[in-house]
Amino acid sequence: MQHCFTYGSLMCEDIMAAVSGTRCSFVAASLDGYRRQPVLGQAYPGMVSAARAGVQGVLYLDLPASAWPRLDRFEGEEYERRQVVVRLQDGRVETAWTYVFRPECAGRLVDGEWDFERFLRAGKASFTAQYVGFDDRAGDKSA
Numbered sequence: 001m002q003h004c005f006t007y008g009s010l011m012c013e014d015i016m017a018a019v020s021g022t023r024c025s026f027v028a029a030s031l032d033g034y035r036r037q038p039v040l041g042q043a044y045p046g047m048v049s050a051a052r053a054g055v056q057g058v059l060y061l062d063l064p065a066s067a068w069p070r071l072d073r074f075e076g077e078e079y080e081r082r083q084v085v086v087r088l089q090d091g092r093v094e095t096a097w098t099y100v101f102r103p104e105c106a107g108r109l110v111d112g113e114w115d116f117e118r119f120l121r122a123g124k125a126s127f128t129a130q131y132v133g134f135d136d137r138a139g140d141k142s143a
Helices: 013-020 067-078 103-108 116-131
Strands: 002-006 026-038 045-063 079-088 093-101
Touching: 002 067, 002 079, 013 045, 013 067, 013 116, 026 093, 045 067, 045 079, 045 093, 045 103, 067 079, 067 093, 067 103, 093 103
Parallel strands: 002 093
Antiparallel strands: 002 045, 026 045, 026 079, 079 093
16 A cells, blocks of 8 residues: 555546545645646646745645556556655655656646646536546556
């Protein structure tokens, strides 16, 4: 069992459950040394290393081994899974896996911060409709 830090569409419990094939406990967490940016023409973000930056997200706890191949496929070729240390609201730290945008794809990132609240208001419904049945496709869409 390992933890997964999410910072985009997978922050939504329903999307994470559909993608991972399981429901897990989760807590708010943050990751220092990274920034989250919109991906050109998409509702989801990409996350890249960035000094003096940080990303707020959700830490899903104790994902079973069966979830990881599903998550890897969903994230697709634009992302690589990386182990990171995240901070919980109470100050504790946890090691987790997350999906980082590959450097060779960085040209697809748009300047500025990706807005989760905007995603919930204006993008989640179409995102969910677009990626329902992702198991039948080669997957891609963000952490």
